[in-house]
Amino acid sequence: MALRNGPDEFGLVTRVMHWVMAILILVMLALGLRISSMEPGLSNLWLYGLHKTLGLTLLALVVLRILWHLASRPPAPIGPPGRMRLFVKTWHWTLYGLMIAVPISGWAGSSASGIDTVFAETFVVPxxxxxxxRAEFVWFILHEIFAKTLLGMVIVHILAALRREMGGDGTLTRMLRGRA
Incomplete structure (x- = not known):
């Protein structure tokens, strides 16, 4: 079981980062939808803190994941040639862009509110x-747009992975086991 990616396989580091981030993103999207419908109060303030902590954690993880991909190139994709491959690559980079834009816009919105952004109830983030x-309104609107776009793209990503796996191309298997 290799830690690094190979020409035909995802290494353990890539797979662990993918699945940890996938779970955290789903938790964050659900938590974000929940707190967006709540009125902030003392009884639920901890949920906002949890949302900010997980968001900053995901921001750090996506930066680490991009750096990891530069150090250990992922294997070539299985499947569609030509334009479809370009579309899939663009789709993945758009996902990465949104995984950066969502927490940064939330952090900016929190900053604009004048309320400190605290990581893990311990560290105040600048x-x-x-x-x-006005900035608070704009940043939180952007945060909502980016988050809902990410949610839609994640749903399509999951459905596409399942469809391809059912078609027998081995992409999902490769992300689970390393090899197709």
Whole structure:
């Protein structure tokens, strides 16, 4: 079981990062949908703190994952040639872009609110923008748009992986076991 990616297989590091991030993203999207419908109060303030902590954790993980892909190139994709392969590659990079944009826009929105962004109830993270009601509104609208776009893309990503696996191409198997 190799840690690094090979020409035809995903290494353990890539697979662990993929599945940990997948689970955290699904948890974050569900938590975000829940807290967006709540009125902030003392009884639920911890959920906002948890959301911020997990969001900053995901931001760090996606940066690490991109750096890892530069150090240990993923194997070539199985399946579609030509334009479809370009589409899939663009889709994946758009997912990465959203995985960066969602937490940064949330962090900026929190900064604009004038309320500290605290990581793990311990560390105050520096603000990204100056407090401003207008900036808070804009950043949180962007955060919502990015998050809902990410949710839609994640659903399509899951369905496409299942469809391809049922078609027998081995892409999902490779992300689970390393090899198709």
């Amino acid at each position: 603000p990204l923008v100056q407090p401003s009601e």
